[in-house]
Amino acid sequence: MRELDDIVKGCQNMDRKAQKVLYDRYSPILFGMAMRYASCASEAEDMLQEAFINIFKHVKQYEGHGSFEGWMKRILINAAIGYIRKHKKHINDSFDEIQEIKIKDTSFETRDFTKEELMSTINELPEGFRLVFNLYAIEGYKHREIAEMLGIQVGTSKSQYSRARKILMNKLQVLSKMPEDRVS
Amino acid sequence: MKDRNHIDDLFRDGLSNQQVTPPKSNWKGMQSSLDNMRLEHLAKVKLANQAITPAKSVWQKIATKLWWEQFIHFSALKFNIYYAAVGVVGITSGVIISNQVNTEIYHPEKQMHIEMLQSRDAYNYVDLLEMETLNPTQVSKQNNQIEISSNQQSNSGEIAHNNNATTKLTAQLTPRTTETPTDNTEQSATELSSNFQGDTKTRITENQADNDITKPQIIGMPLILDQLVPILISAQQIHIKNYSERADTLGYDYQGEPIVKDLSFFEQGYSAGAIFVKQDFEFLNPEMQNAYLTNQDYSQFSYRFGIRFNYVKNNYIVQTGLYLANLNNTFKHTTTHLIIHDDTPKLPYLEYTWPYESDTVIEYKTHEYNNSYSFIELPILAGAHFENEKFAVNLKTGPIFNLITGVNSKLLLESDQIITTVQRSNFIRPGIRWELSADLIYRFNNHVSVFIEPSYIHDLTNMFNKNYAVKSRFKGYSGSVGIYYRF
Numbered sequence: 001m002r003e004l005d006d007i008v009k010g011c012q013n014m015d016r017k018a019q020k021v022l023y024d025r026y027s028p029i030l031f032g033m034a035m036r037y038a039s040c041a042s043e044a045e046d047m048l049q050e051a052f053i054n055i056f057k058h059v060k061q062y063e064g065h066g067s068f069e070g071w072m073k074r075i076l077i078n079a080a081i082g083y084i085r086k087h088k089k090h091i092n093d094s095f096d097e098i099q100e101i102k103i104k105d106t107s108f109e110t111r112d113f114t115k116e117e118l119m120s121t122i123n124e125l126p127e128g129f130r131l132v133f134n135l136y137a138i139e140g141y142k143h144r145e146i147a148e149m150l151g152i153q154v155g156t157s158k159s160q161y162s163r164a165r166k167i168l169m170n171k172l173q174v175l176s177k178m179p180e181d182r183v184s
Numbered sequence: 185m186k187d188r189n190h191i192d193d194l195f196r197d198g199l200s201n202q203q204v205t206p207p208k209s210n211w212k213g214m215q216s217s218l219d220n221m222r223l224e225h226l227a228k229v230k231l232a233n234q235a236i237t238p239a240k241s242v243w244q245k246i247a248t249k250l251w252w253e254q255f256i257h258f259s260a261l262k263f264n265i266y267y268a269a270v271g272v273v274g275i276t277s278g279v280i281i282s283n284q285v286n287t288e289i290y291h292p293e294k295q296m297h298i299e300m301l302q303s304r305d306a307y308n309y310v311d312l313l314e315m316e317t318l319n320p321t322q323v324s325k326q327n328n329q330i331e332i333s334s335n336q337q338s339n340s341g342e343i344a345h346n347n348n349a350t351t352k353l354t355a356q357l358t359p360r361t362t363e364t365p366t367d368n369t370e371q372s373a374t375e376l377s378s379n380f381q382g383d384t385k386t387r388i389t390e391n392q393a394d395n396d397i398t399k400p401q402i403i404g405m406p407l408i409l410d411q412l413v414p415i416l417i418s419a420q421q422i423h424i425k426n427y428s429e430r431a432d433t434l435g436y437d438y439q440g441e442p443i444v445k446d447l448s449f450f451e452q453g454y455s456a457g458a459i460f461v462k463q464d465f466e467f468l469n470p471e472m473q474n475a476y477l478t479n480q481d482y483s484q485f486s487y488r489f490g491i492r493f494n495y496v497k498n499n500y501i502v503q504t505g506l507y508l509a510n511l512n513n514t515f516k517h518t519t520t521h522l523i524i525h526d527d528t529p530k531l532p533y534l535e536y537t538w539p540y541e542s543d544t545v546i547e548y549k550t551h552e553y554n555n556s557y558s559f560i561e562l563p564i565l566a567g568a569h570f571e572n573e574k575f576a577v578n579l580k581t582g583p584i585f586n587l588i589t590g591v592n593s594k595l596l597l598e599s600d601q602i603i604t605t606v607q608r609s610n611f612i613r614p615g616i617r618w619e620l621s622a623d624l625i626y627r628f629n630n631h632v633s634v635f636i637e638p639s640y641i642h643d644l645t646n647m648f649n650k651n652y653a654v655k656s657r658f659k660g661y662s663g664s665v666g667i668y669y670r671f
Contacts, residue, residue, distance in 0.1 A: 027242070036231060045242050048238055053246060057253065113226060113230070118230050
């Protein structure tokens with residue numbers, strides 16, 4: 001813990017070595033997160049870059065309350081949202097666009113899905129669905145918080161999550177019917 | 185009592201082990217909830233903490249961006265190592281360049297010829313450039329005669345230079361022109377005789393209005409051996425370049441390089457122009473650690489006018505002046521904090537603190553801001569000056585120190601309903617922006633010229649104080665026209 005404090009202090013003084021140590025230690029965790037929010041690796045790299053720049057810019061504001069890793073994860077999430085705001089259409093547009101997708105209720109067989117399979121399934125989700133699903137199902141935010149973060153209504157967040165879940169189930173059902181050796 | 189026990193036993197015996205198969209629809213209903221739980225469980229367990237090592241290039245990009253971040257966030261009040269480094273590099277470059285320039289100008293042999301020209305002595309220039317083959321070891325001195333000779337060419341040129349003491353210099357020259365001016369004056373005992381053939385060229389450079397080119401005068405300054413031999417030796421190593429003729433060319437030095445008057449003048453100008461600016465806003469939410477840039481910014485007509493002063497010396501220019509600028513823009517964004525719930529009229533962006541969820545009713549509405557900022561600007565630009573008869577170009581770059589002197593702002597809802605209007609606020613804030621520009625000049629005469637000036641400007645400093653939750657910078661292009669008066 002002492003060591004992390006030193007690293008954070010170094011980063012607060014803009015010490016390049018400390019920044020590199022922090023990056024080496026936490027970049028795999030944050031990149032793993034970024035991959036869930038992005039549709040491809042290059043997008044995830046951009047999000048990671050943006051997040052680390054913001055981490056180093058605002059590390060002075062971190063006062064030691066709460067987990068530093070949690071604080072960084074929060075910044076990555078904000079960077080991911082910011083990235084989508086900046087490079088994609090408005091998030092609301094992305095929701096409107098996919099209102100018309102017809103989704104039927106379905107179920108999926110139990111199979112031991114690999115991380116790669118789950119990741120590619122999430123990556124294939126439309127932008128807005130992916131955001132809401134990640135924030136709600138994996139990060140554990142409440143719909144009210146998600147609505148606030150994305151600038152959407154609470155009801156929109158709930159309905160998008162429900163739709164995202166159905167799409168995922170459809171995809172997992174297809175996956176579960178395929179022999180495991182055919183799934184790359 | 186007995187009956188009561190009997191009834192209890194009856195139900196216990198009859199129903200305690202009863203099994204009833206639920207309807208199939210019941211399971212389907214449950215299955216949906218279970219699937220949801222399984223999906224969330226799968227996602228959380230498999231993906232929540234997965235670590236993937238990013239490509240090595242990502243750190244390089246971050247490091248580069250950090251460098252620029254630190255470089256660009258200039259603060260006049262805070263020591264910045266990068267700006268210090270740029271300053272050191274700039275000063276060092278300046279010293280090196282000025283040394284080179286000085287070396288060029290004050291080269292002793294060259295200076296001698298310049299002085300001759302400036303003293304309006306006739307300058308007979310024998311092109312020594314072809315003496316590259318001359319071997320300085322073949323310099324011999326006999327009595328008062330010094331002979332420098334080489335045996336490479338069948339044609340030979342001979343310069344005899346005789347002042348008080350008779351000095352004779354014989355050099356092998358590659359033939360260049362047939363034009364061979366020779367003259368003897370009674371006042372001078374200098375003797376110039378040459379036997380040039382082929383294209384051996386003797387170039388006579390002088391103010392031709394005052395001196396008849398057909399009667400060139402003889403070198404007025406004695407060429408003594410100690411001066412001439414180094415010239416001949418250095419001539420062997422000179423790489424000859426083609427120099428373009430200029431109107432202000434006085435003549436040519438021994439290297440064939442044009443000798444021009446030192447160009448040095450002051451110019452005063454007036455300019456006015458349009459600017460197309462883009463205003464970058466960065467919102468920093470301290471509660472959410474959120475920072476994002478938004479680009480929904482629409483330029484409106486902006487302008488700048490003012491007075492400027494140029495000082496030109498040879499190929500360098502320094503420019504300063506005083507401009508008044510008015511930068512306008514329309515800016516749209518969707519807020520998560522609500523100005524509409526605050527009844528006090530305040531400056532959009534300028535006076536609001538970022539509200540926290542606990543004390544703010546959060547609504548999401550798109551607002552439009554019509555902003556108009558007034559500036560006083562003080563440019564200090566430096567760069568290169570090029571001149572060719574009627575046309576001249578100034579390429580320049582440097583900081584513009586500016587002061588926001590007032591803000592007019594309107595905040596509207598999408599329905600065009602005005603929420604807040606602020607007129608002529610006394611918001612004052614200093615800042616620095618960088619300009620890169622070019623003056624394209626046409627000279628009517630020695631005094632009056634007109635110019636057009638395309639330029640690019642970029643704010644280096646935030647418009648607002650560092651504790652404010654919004655950062656903003658202008659960047660944009662401008663085009664100005666104006667007139668210069670040259671003193």
